[in-house]
Every structure is written in C-alpha cells, then in structure tokens.
Amino acid sequence: MVAAGNKKPFAPPHELAELHGLAGLPLRAATTVLRRPRGVPEFPRGAVRVRQVTADVGKLKAYREVCGLASAATLPLTYPHVRAESLHLWLLARPEFPLPLLGLVYLANRIEQAQPIAVDRALDYAVRLDAAQRTERGLEFELMTTASAGRVQLWEGVNTYLYRMRREAPKPDNKAVSATLPRLEPQQSLSVPGDTGRRYAAVSGDYNPIHLHPLSARLFGFPRAIARGMWSAARCLALLETAYATAPEKMRLRFRQPLLLPAQTELRSRKAGEGVEFLLVGKRDRLYLEETLS
Secondary structure, three states, X not given: OEEOOOOOOOOOOEEEOOOOOOOOHHHHHHHHHHOOOOXXXXXXXXXXXXXXXXXXXXXXXXXXXXXXXXXXXXXXOOHHHHHOHHHHHHHHOOOOOOOOHHHEEEEEEEEEEOOOOEOOOOEEEEEEEOOOEEOOOEEEEEEEEEEEEOOEEEEEEEEEEEEEOOOOOOOOOOOOOHHHOOOOOOEEEEEEOOOHHHHHHHHHOOXXXXXXXXXXXXXXXXXXXXXXXXXXXXXXXXXXXXXXXXXXXXXXXEEOOOOEOOEEEEEEEEEEOOEEEEEEEOHHHOEEEEEEEO
C-alpha cells in the first residue's frame, strides 16, 4: 500500500461540550456528495473528543430491542460504537476531509474491550482519523474510537473504510468464493424485516438514506434499502452470546456484500479455541458478514 499525501491537519483534538445538539450533521453529511477528489487527494488527520458521557437509558433499551440483545447491567460490546457514531460523522463532515461520505464502503471493524462497562459509567469518547493508504481498490483509511474512564481505556474500536478509485492492478477472481465457504454449525435462520434500517437509525442517530427506504436507496444505486453492518454484527452477537453462553471481549468483522432488505439469512457458527467463528449468509451462499468473537 502507498500512503496518501497529507495536508495541514485539523487542530487535534477538537473538544465538544456534549454529544447532543448534533441533529444537523446528517444534512451536512449529505452535502459532501458534491466532493469530487481527483487523483489521490490530500488526506488530513484529526481528532474529536467529548467527556463524561453516560448511556441514554431509553435509547439503550431500544437498541437492545432492535438488535435482540438481552438486558444486562453492562453495555453490549457493540454499544460504544453506536454512542460514538455522531463523533465519526462530525469528523468526516468537516470541510478538511476530502471524500464524499455517501461514497464510502464500510469494509471492516475490530473491537476490543478491556473489561465490562457498567451501564451508568461516565465515559470519555475520542475519535481519531488516521492517514489513508492507496490500495488496488482505492483509498482505505481507519477511524479509531476509544472509550475511557479517567486515564483508563476500557474500549477500543477501529473502523476501516474504502473510497473506490480506478484500479492500479487487475481485479482478483472471486468467482469461487461462495463455493469455498465452510459449513459451520449450528445453523440458525434469521429473518431481517424491511424496516430494520429505519428502526436502527432511530436508536443510532445515523439516517443514511441507503438504509432507510427503497426509494432513497435507489438514488445511490441500490435496488432496495440495505441493513447497517453494525446492526448485523450486533444481531449475530446477541444470538451467539445465548448459543454459546459467552460474553466476548473482542470482535473482528469483515463486511462482504450489502444485505438487501427484507431478507432471509442464515447464521453459521462453530467453536474455535477460546472463541467463536461465524458467517452470516443468504441464498446461494451469498456472504454478508464474517466474524470472530473471543
């Protein structure tokens, strides 16, 4: 990979007084569709932080319901990601960021939790934008999110995104991918309703039009609305925590193909050492998500 150029960075970290009051961010994000970088754009680095944030009890309850997560005295492994999404959006909507948000592809996520986090614990959230790397598919970059209590980091998440650009190398042959999927056990059918994107948006605050309705999704090239990748991850997490009686501290995700709504899917899993491997697939072994928990 080749590092993209950097220009004068944001003044890091920018500190926000609170997470509330960010209702205008989706509109700001929509205006980034006008960004048209040529070649490999100059890529800034920046950070944003907010202190002493506690979970919104009502939204946390709704999040558990949308994802099928059991009630508990501690936060779900995936919830700090949801809590920090407005910070992600704030950072990527900044005028210094050169890419259109609606053109980004969510490739992967990795999460690690140092210890269970009590629901009522106040956390300091920080999000950092790292330098981009030019790959054969385009421009890839990471957003790193941390949740801390004082000087103790309790949770970390790293999102990997892709902005597609003209290829510099031949496209690899992926025709045999679906045929090589392992048949993991046990298998469980999972129905995904058509309103999943709208229900998840109500608890996450991210109203990306590709997830909300077939009409808005078609404006961006999708025949139907698509499920949020982190909804799929949390829904699978809920099922696997029950099936394996486990409370994982680490999650590794790869998002493979969009999950068009509504959908009938199948969750396949197996115990692997101290962890669990699983796949979320559709008809004809169409692979949506692959993941490990430990």
